[in-house]
Amino acid sequence: xxxxxxxxxxxxxxxxxxxxxxxxxxxxxxxxxxxxxxxxxxxxxxxxxxxxxxxxxxxxxxxxxxxxxxxxxxxxxxxxxxxxxxxxxxxxxxxxxxxxxxxxxxxxxxxxxxxxxxxxxxxxxxxxxxxxxxxxxxxxxxxxxxxxxxxxxxxxxxxxxxxxxxxxxxxxxxxxxxxxxxxxxxxxxxxxxxxxxxxxxxxxxxxxxxxxxxxxxxxxxxxxxxxxxxxxxxxxxxxxx
Amino acid sequence: xxxxxxxxxxxxxxxxxxxxxxxxxxxxxxxxxxxxxxxxxxxxxxxxxxxxxxxxxxxxxxxxxxxxxxxxxxxxxxxxxxxxxxxxxxxxxxxxxxxxxxxxxxxxxx
Numbered sequence: 161x162x163x164x165x166x167x168x169x170x171x172x173x174x175x176x177x178x179x180x181x182x183x184x185x186x187x188x189x190x191x192x193x194x195x196x197x198x199x200x201x202x203x204x205x206x207x208x209x210x211x212x213x214x215x216x217x218x219x220x221x222x223x224x225x226x227x228x229x230x231x232x233x234x235x236x237x238x239x240x241x242x243x244x245x246x247x248x249x250x251x252x253x254x255x256x257x258x259x260x261x262x263x264x265x266x267x268x269x270x271x272x273x274x275x276x277x278x279x280x281x282x283x284x285x286x287x288x289x290x291x292x293x294x295x296x297x298x299x300x301x302x303x304x305x306x307x308x309x310x311x312x313x314x315x316x317x318x319x320x321x322x323x324x325x326x327x328x329x330x331x332x333x334x335x336x337x338x339x340x341x342x343x344x345x346x347x348x349x350x351x352x353x354x355x356x357x358x359x360x361x362x363x364x365x366x367x368x369x370x371x372x373x374x375x376x377x378x379x380x381x382x383x384x385x386x387x388x389x390x391x392x393x394x395x396x397x398x399x400x401x
Numbered sequence: 402x403x404x405x406x407x408x409x410x411x412x413x414x415x416x417x418x419x420x421x422x423x424x425x426x427x428x429x430x431x432x433x434x435x436x437x438x439x440x441x442x443x444x445x446x447x448x449x450x451x452x453x454x455x456x457x458x459x460x461x462x463x464x465x466x467x468x469x470x471x472x473x474x475x476x477x478x479x480x481x482x483x484x485x486x487x488x489x490x491x492x493x494x495x496x497x498x499x500x501x502x503x504x505x506x507x508x509x510x511x
Contacts, residue, residue, distance in 0.1 A: 324476075325402065325476060325477055327402070327482075357404060357405035358404055358405075359402055359403070361403075361404060363403045363404065363405060363408035364402065364403045392405050392408075393409060393412070396409055
């Protein structure tokens, strides 16, 4: 049990080969995020602690870590909401290789975005007039539901299917794919549906919903994946969604 | 390890099985409640083209459905993939289909 006014924080120290949890005592504050705690440790107790952050306001998606066993964006996670008996356990995101300490290698995650056909393919050039898109059209609304993703990797770390099946594209890339399928400006809709129909595609999702439950932006990748399953299923019989 | 082709096969086999399962259970309950003996049931099923097609389709759909489902479970639990996973899928399908077909022919053939 930590003393009053002190947090007892276990932080993962190590690399891809090995590591262990190291304990630190950190002054508790009234308003304190998990990222504040990690930064305090790095600034005062362990100058060589590796971690990643940028914006500190929930926009950049850099600072996600595993906090008391749950993947979270640490810059918007208040210690009071997650600490148990003034204790915190902070580890790198699951389902990604660890570079060092709390910093994971995000390359496998972003490679899946490309694998899911996530690159926008324009149908017009900059010399053409802007495509008129009605904001209230069903396709645009479906796309809008997923475009606020900040690529933090929390859903990837929370997904049991990603953990069990390394080829699976995962929730965030599939949600990106669904936004493109519904984006009438996208010039490679068929290529996206083909990309998510392979051995590691959307059909591997077991609909457990950990992605939706953990998404810090409160997006719904599960619904997006269900949309992809429906679109590919109907598409195989020659029907558009 | 579940591409669109296998996904469709599993969903369609489930759609086939659902009504067959309902008929199977309802008929079974009626037969038992009615007090039919095994011999009396066999006398109705043997030589019946309808029951041969009914349970033949049931066995084919169940074998397909189970083989694909087990394929996913084996891959996720053991990491098996590639040719090994394909061979296992077909082997499971073959065993289930053989056992089911044996039962169907025993009950419906004269």
